[in-house]
Amino acid sequence: MSEIIDISPLISEEIAVWPGDTPFSRIPLCSIADGANIDLSGLKSTVHLGAHADAPSHYIGSGETIDGISLDPYIGHCIVVTVAMSKIVSKNDCLEAVKRGAKRILFKTSSYSDPCSFNKDFGFFSPDAVAFMGEKGVTLVGIDTPSVDPFDSKDLPAHAMLAKYNMRNLEGLTLEHVRDGEYELVALPLKLRGFDASPVRAILRKLT
Numbered sequence: 001m002s003e004i005i006d007i008s009p010l011i012s013e014e015i016a017v018w019p020g021d022t023p024f025s026r027i028p029l030c031s032i033a034d035g036a037n038i039d040l041s042g043l044k045s046t047v048h049l050g051a052h053a054d055a056p057s058h059y060i061g062s063g064e065t066i067d068g069i070s071l072d073p074y075i076g077h078c079i080v081v082t083v084a085m086s087k088i089v090s091k092n093d094c095l096e097a098v099k100r101g102a103k104r105i106l107f108k109t110s111s112y113s114d115p116c117s118f119n120k121d122f123g124f125f126s127p128d129a130v131a132f133m134g135e136k137g138v139t140l141v142g143i144d145t146p147s148v149d150p151f152d153s154k155d156l157p158a159h160a161m162l163a164k165y166n167m168r169n170l171e172g173l174t175l176e177h178v179r180d181g182e183y184e185l186v187a188l189p190l191k192l193r194g195f196d197a198s199p200v201r202a203i204l205r206k207l208t
Contacts (some may be wrong), residue, residue: 002184002205002206002207002208003205003206004203004204004205005177005178005183005203005204005205005206006174006201006202006203007051007106007173007174007175007178007202007203007204008050008051008173008174008200008201008202008203009050009051009115009172009174010050010115011024011049011050011199012024013025013026014116015049015050015115015116016115016116016117016118017045017046017048017049017118018046018048018118018146018147019118021046021048022044022045022046023045023046024043024044024045024046024049025043025044025045026041026042026043027041027042027043027044028040028041029041029042047066047192047195047196047197047198047199048146048171048172048197049172049199050115050172050199051170051171051172051173051174051187051199051200051201051202052170052171052172052189052197052198052199052200053066053074053168053169053170053171053187053189053197053198053200054159054162054168054169054171054196054197055068055069055189055195055196055197055198056069056162056163057196058159058196058197059156059159059160059162059163060163063163065192065193065194065195065196066189066190066191066192066195066196066197066198067191067192067193067194067195069168069189071188071189072139073103073104073139073140073167073168074140074168074170074185074186074187074188074189074200075184075185075186075187075188076103076104076184076185077102077103077104077182077183077184077185077207078102078103078104078105078106078140078142078182078183078184078185078204079097079100079102079104079105079106079180079181079182079183080105080106080107080108080175080178080179080180080181080183080204081093081094081096081097081105081106081107081108081180082107082108082110082180083107083108083109083110083123087109087110087111087122087123087124088123088124088125088126089107089109089123089124089125089126089129089143090126090128090129091126091128091129091132093107093129094129094132094133094138098132098133098136098138100182102138103137103138103139103140104138104139104140104141104142104185105133105138105140105141105142106141106142106143106144106170106173106175106178106185107123107125107141107142107143107144107175108144108175108176108178108180109122109123109143109144109145110123110144110176111123111144111145112144112145112146113176115172115174118146120151120152121151122145122146122147122150122151123143123144123145124143124145124147124148124149124150124153124158125141125143125148125149125158125161126158127157127158127160127161129158130148130158130161130162130165130167131161131164131165133165133167134161134162134164134165134166134167135165138167139167139168140167140168140169140170140185141162141167141168141169141170142169142170142171142173142185142187142202143169143170143171143173144172144173144174144175144176145171145172146171146172147171148162148169148171170187170200170202173202178204182207183204183205183206183207184204184205184206184207185202185203185204186202186203186204186205187200187201187202187203188200188201
């Protein structure tokens with residue numbers, strides 16, 4: 001069997017969320033330790049939690065919600081790329097992966113190293129980079145930060161390019177322990193009716 005590489009941060013009450021968003025909390029309903037016959041719990045959280053997939057409805061008023069999108073972009077061959085010169089993903093960072101025919105590309109910026117401490121100065125995509133990948137048939141891009149756009153962006157130009165080229169994105173990945181190269185990606189969103197995003201359990205498998 002292929003080695004599984006987990007690229008999802010641990011979800012706990014310590015994980016940071018976007019400022020003003022709903023923090024994660026586990027709500028115990030009954031406990032074996034307290035005499036119940038089972039452990040049972042609920043949860044409260046933003047859906048933009050840890051490793052997650054945005055739905056088009058997150059950034060387009062008429063966009064599809066997460067339950068209506070195709071799962072094809074979230075599973076299959078991908079390439080992991082380190083952004084070496086700058087935390088901003090540029091067209092140059094995409095060239096080699098696109099040349100190799102990648103349809104899914106994950107970018108390691110190393111600019112958001114602690115999922116439990118929100119850092120506003122994280123890496124993001126230049127709109128030109130997303131447009132270039134969209135024109136070349138890339139269906140999914142991923143990044144190891146909370147957003148494909150900078151923290152203070154209001155017009156969300158990278159998200160706009162995702163919409164223009166009908167691309168999907170993964171945000172909040174953990175890639176520090178992953179070497180550049182080719183893998184199989186599995187990062188399926190939950191089938192949440194009407195929601196604008198979903199957490200994913202994102203993994204990579206080494207190709208044999």
